[in-house]
Structures are given as structure tokens and as C-alpha cells.
Amino acid sequence: MEIKITQAAADQLKPKPSDDSSLAFGNIFSDHMFLMDFERARGWINPRIIPYGPLAVDPAAMALHYGQEIFEGLKAYRRTDGGICLFRAEENFKRMNRSAKRLCMPELDIPFVMEAMKELIRIDREWVPHSHGTSLYIRPTMLATEPHLGVRVADEYLFFIIIGPVGAYYKEGLNPVKIYVEDNYIRAAQGGVGEAKTAANYAASLLAGEEAKKKGFSQVLWLDAKERRYVEEVGTMNMFFVIEDEVITAPLTGTILPGITRDSVLRIVKDWGLKVSERSLTIDEVIQAAQDGRLKEAFGTGTAAVISPVGQITYQGEDHIVAGGKMGELSQRLYDFIVGIQYGDREDPYGWVERID
Numbered sequence: 001m002e003i004k005i006t007q008a009a010a011d012q013l014k015p016k017p018s019d020d021s022s023l024a025f026g027n028i029f030s031d032h033m034f035l036m037d038f039e040r041a042r043g044w045i046n047p048r049i050i051p052y053g054p055l056a057v058d059p060a061a062m063a064l065h066y067g068q069e070i071f072e073g074l075k076a077y078r079r080t081d082g083g084i085c086l087f088r089a090e091e092n093f094k095r096m097n098r099s100a101k102r103l104c105m106p107e108l109d110i111p112f113v114m115e116a117m118k119e120l121i122r123i124d125r126e127w128v129p130h131s132h133g134t135s136l137y138i139r140p141t142m143l144a145t146e147p148h149l150g151v152r153v154a155d156e157y158l159f160f161i162i163i164g165p166v167g168a169y170y171k172e173g174l175n176p177v178k179i180y181v182e183d184n185y186i187r188a189a190q191g192g193v194g195e196a197k198t199a200a201n202y203a204a205s206l207l208a209g210e211e212a213k214k215k216g217f218s219q220v221l222w223l224d225a226k227e228r229r230y231v232e233e234v235g236t237m238n239m240f241f242v243i244e245d246e247v248i249t250a251p252l253t254g255t256i257l258p259g260i261t262r263d264s265v266l267r268i269v270k271d272w273g274l275k276v277s278e279r280s281l282t283i284d285e286v287i288q289a290a291q292d293g294r295l296k297e298a299f300g301t302g303t304a305a306v307i308s309p310v311g312q313i314t315y316q317g318e319d320h321i322v323a324g325g326k327m328g329e330l331s332q333r334l335y336d337f338i339v340g341i342q343y344g345d346r347e348d349p350y351g352w353v354e355r356i357d
């Protein structure tokens with residue numbers, strides 16, 4: 001399939017942000033986008049790169065009513081040598097195909113969408129910011145576009161990729177966050193869609209997030225839906241706890257998102273010779289360890305922040321300070337290592353980085 005490219009006219013080009021240090025997250029998009037359509041009888045058709053702009057979507061589009069929508073989030077990095085690279089990008093499309101299966105949506109041809117994404121980034125290469133810590137955020141998305149009311153699997157879909165520059169996640173260094181352990185609302189239950197990157201999971205999390213924000217917390221730590229005992233993950237990050245010399249993260253049992261950063265961290269800490277466990281961990285075990293001084297560190301992992309240290313955990317009205325409220329040693333070491341690989345400042349022993357320009 002050939003990708004049809006329509007370049008934006010000179011007067012359609014948007015001004016690029018003049019100052020990398022003013023970049024935030026998720027509100028600036030480049031000049032072009034990639035789209036393709038799916039029709040049940042024909043498969044994926046009409047791949048095209050066109051000027052960035054609004055979509056024409058029928059008000060009866062099934063995604064708007066019954067929620068067949070999935071997405072991904074990854075980044076392209078401007079290397080210190082000026083080149084552009086991706087980090088484990090294929091893993092994102094593999095996960096998208098797993099999300100697609102769970103929501104009865106069509107799967108993607110991974111080599112094809114990888115090529116389409118690279119082509120889009122090359123066309124808008126000037127949008128990849130240069131300052132260290134900044135990057136180009138990439139948002140592949142799929143939604144059911146068939147105009148039809150009545151719950152069933154849609155027969156028509158749109159897949160698109162939009163990209164835009166984002167700032168360094170941490171403006172003043174890695175500030176540890178305060179997290180609120182949510183023991184009322186839940187994010188995902190066994191057998192549900194918790195392991196799919198689908199809009200419904202985020203819509204369902206908003207109320208808890210808002211209530212926690214009002215109390216001064218930046219993130220909610222979710223517990224399991226059945227017993228409200230086992231720690232799962234935070235907003236858009238997987239969680240790691242370091243108790244004595246054991247690095248612990250929740251197992252992938254279907255209710256948490258299988259993060260690629262989580263997977264990278266597991267691989268790295270194993271290779272560093274640390275004791276690593278993917279196991280169920282109760283909130284009581286975490287709190288007890290915090291009280292006894294055995295909880296050395298806690299941190300979240302995700303594409304946006306890479307490593308997000310936790311400085312305080314609040315559970316049932318009690319605050320527990322973690323690692324003296326500072327970034328822990330392992331958190332810092334992991335952050336430096338992964339970011340070093342991504343920006344090409346450090347050798348990549350895993351073959352995770354792919355140069356595209």
C-alpha cells in the first residue's frame with residue numbers, strides 16, 4: 001500500500017514554538033497527520049499523510065456511543081548528534097493490536113504503520129525539539145467511525161497518528177510526587193479492559209483523580225477491585241516499590257496496563273543483579289515497610305515521565321514519607337540510564353533504539 005502525501009501549503013504551516021523551555025505536554029501538534037480507513041470488506045485502505053486538521057466524523061459514529069477507541073503513546077527523541085530516534089516503538093503497536101483484539105477492532109500491519117509513522121516524523125522533522133529532555137510525542141489512535149446506533153462491533157474504523165513537541169516532564173529536576181491510595185473507587189476489574197489502552201479506563205478514573213487533586217495529590221494509586229488490598233498502578237504509570245533489597249512491581253494479571261517502561265525497568269534491574277519480583281503486594285505491606293523504614297523507594301514508570309519518584313504515600317488519612325521525600329538512588333540511576341539511551345548519550349546494550357533520520 002502506498003501512502004499518499006499531501007504537503008501543507010506554505011500558508012497552512014504553523015509557527016513552531018520559539019522556546020523549548022516553554023513546551024508543556026499535549027497541546028501543540030505538528031503540520032501533518034497520518035490517516036487510514038478500515039472497511040470490513042476491504043481491510044485497511046487509503047493511507048495518507050495530510051495537513052493536520054479537524055476530522056469529519058458522523059455524529060452516529062459508533063466510537064462516540066459505544067466506546068470502541070484505543071490509543072498509544074510513544075516518543076521520538078532528538079539525539080545529541082542531531083539525529084532522530086524511536087525507543088521500542090514496535091512494542092507500542094504490538095500492544096495496540098492486543099488492545100484492538102480486546103475491543104473487537106481490526107489489527108494493524110505493524111511494519112506498515114511503523115513506516116507510516118516514520119514517514120510522518122520525517123516530513124515534520126523540524127518539529128522534533130532539540131533541548132535535552134524534550135521530545136516529540138506520538139499518539140496513534142483508532143476509533144469506530146461507522147454511523148450506526150445499536151450495540152455491536154463496528155464495520156468501519158479510522159486509524160490516525162498525530163505528533164507534537166512536548167517539554168521536559170520535570171522542569172525543576174525530578175520532583176517526587178504525593179500519591180493518594182484510592183480505597184473507594186476502582187480502575188479496572190478482573191476480566192475487564194484494564195490491560196487495554198482504551199478511553200474508557202481513563203474516563204472511569206477521572207472522578208477519583210479530581211477528588212485526590214482537591215486534597216492536594218497529583219496521582220491516585222489504585223488498589224485491586226475485589227479486595228481493595230493489592231496495589232496495582234497509578235494514573236498512567238506502573239508502580240515499583242523497593243522494600244529492603246527487593247524491587248517489586250505488580251504482576252500482569254489483566255487489570256493493569258503492561259507498560260513498556262515497566263518492561264524496560266524489569267530488564268535493566270535484573271541485569272544490574274538486583275532482586276526483582278513481579279508479585280502481588282498488599283498496601284498493608286507497603287505501609288508497614290514505610291513505617292519500619294524498609295521502604296527504600298517508590299516510583300512510577302511510563303513513557304511521559306520515564307521514572308517518577310514518589311515522595312509521599314497517603315493511605316486512610318495517614319501520610320507516609322518515602323525516601324525522605326527525595327528521589328531515591330535507584331530511581332535516579334534508572335532515569336539517567338534510560339534517558340541516556342534514548343538521547344544517544346549512552347550505549348544501548350538492548351537494541352531498543354532505532355534511528356530514523
Ligand SMILES: *Cc1c(COP(=O)(O)O)cnc(C)c1O
Binds near residue numbers: 233235237258262
Ligand atoms: C500508558 C500507560 C502506562 C505506561 O505505559 P508505557 O508503555 O510505559 O508508557 C501505565 N499505565 C497506564 C494506565 C497507561 O495508560
